[in-house]
Amino acid sequence: MQHLPYCAAESGGRAQKRSPGPRGGMEMKRRSKRYKAVAEKASAMGLLGLKDAIAFAKENATAKFDESVELHVRLGVDPRHADQQVRSTIVLPHGTGVVKKVLVIAGGEKLKEAQDAGADFVGGEDMVPKIEGGWLDFDAVIVTPDMMKSVGKLGKILGPRGLMPSAKTGTVTFDVASAVAEIKAGKVEFRVDKFGIIHNSFGKAGFPMENLYENGKALLGAIQKAKPAVAKGQYMKSIAITSTMGASVRVDPAVALKEITE
Numbered sequence: 001m002q003h004l005p006y007c008a009a010e011s012g013g014r015a016q017k018r019s020p021g022p023r024g025g026m027e028m029k030r031r032s033k034r035y036k037a038v039a040e041k042a043s044a045m046g047l048l049g050l051k052d053a054i055a056f057a058k059e060n061a062t063a064k065f066d067e068s069v070e071l072h073v074r075l076g077v078d079p080r081h082a083d084q085q086v087r088s089t090i091v092l093p094h095g096t097g098v099v100k101k102v103l104v105i106a107g108g109e110k111l112k113e114a115q116d117a118g119a120d121f122v123g124g125e126d127m128v129p130k131i132e133g134g135w136l137d138f139d140a141v142i143v144t145p146d147m148m149k150s151v152g153k154l155g156k157i158l159g160p161r162g163l164m165p166s167a168k169t170g171t172v173t174f175d176v177a178s179a180v181a182e183i184k185a186g187k188v189e190f191r192v193d194k195f196g197i198i199h200n201s202f203g204k205a206g207f208p209m210e211n212l213y214e215n216g217k218a219l220l221g222a223i224q225k226a227k228p229a230v231a232k233g234q235y236m237k238s239i240a241i242t243s244t245m246g247a248s249v250r251v252d253p254a255v256a257l258k259e260i261t262e
Contacts, residue, residue, distance in 0.1 A: 035245075038060045039247035047251065047252035048250065049251070049252065049255045050217065050239075050251055050260070053249045053251045054212050056249045057205070057243045058205050058209060058243070060246050061244070063244065066097070066204045066205060067245055068097070068201035068203070069202060069203050069212055069216075070200065070201045070202070070241070071200050071216060071240075072248065073236055074236075074237040075198065075223075075236060076236070077192060084228050084231060085192065086190075086192040086226050086228065087168060087189070087191035088191075088223075089169045089188065089222075090188060090219060090222040091187045092215045094203065094207060094211040094215050096188060096203060097203055097204035101120040101137065102142060102180050103120065103121040103122075103140070103141045103142070104122045104142045104180065105123060105125075105127050105128075105142070105144070106147060110144055110174065114176045117176065118184055119142070121137075121138060128150050128154060131158070132157065136157075136163075140163065140183045141163050141164070141165050142173070142179045143172050144176065145172055169189050188202070190226075200219060202219045217259060220239075220260050221261075224257065224260065236253040238250070
């Protein structure tokens with residue numbers, strides 16, 4: 001039997017992960033009483049506005065670490081078609097709460113420019129075999145266009161991890177200083193997956209509520225702005241907000257769209 005992909009934006013709670021059972025089958029991962037109670041409360045609340053949904057996720061993020069707050073949006077696009085791909089970037093107003101380690105691959109004076117801008121690692125073509133050898137101690141890669149011929153061969157390594165540089169996301173550029181500064185300031189990339197869903201965190205539960213709300217509005221507004229010209233009908237089919245360890249709460253797309261334009 002084929003299992004359909006789970007979408008947090010379609011359900012009031014996270015999918016229960018399956019793990020190998022004692023007889024080789026699959027059994028459901030058990031959820032805590034706290035999680036179940038929060039999930040039941042979220043389900044009973046029905047559709048909320050964006051601000052109320054973020055407040056719910058923040059209030060119920062009670063893990064022993066500062067949980068990320070996540071946005072999950074199911075779009076009315078078919079990612080199999082190139083003209084319906086949704087991918088872009090945005091610098092969140094209040095950052096992500098995560099300091100990213102940035103690698104810059106360049107040459108000449110651009111190496112010093114990257115260092116001065118705060119890049120964590122800089123290098124030239126020598127970085128390619130290092131990465132091929134298994135080194136991946138970075139969260140973002142910026143490359144100057146003249147280095148892409150060498151870096152291109154890393155597609156199978158960096159691509160699946162969402163680290164492959166792209167001119168569309170501003171990570172293939174000669175302006176390495178600005179690119180480094182944006183990533184350090186909280187620049188995030190979003191892209192639709194093969195199921196037509198965007199998953200992105202937009203801050204930490206420990207952020208002040210207004211900061212989280214402004215980040216959430218900014219991210220949702222950027223997704224709306226990235227709507228393909230050929231997309232017909234309802235673009236944002238469903239929206240959900242959750243925290244790393246929490247249950248998701250559903251958002252009314254119509255209400256959320258009003259909020260991001262206020």
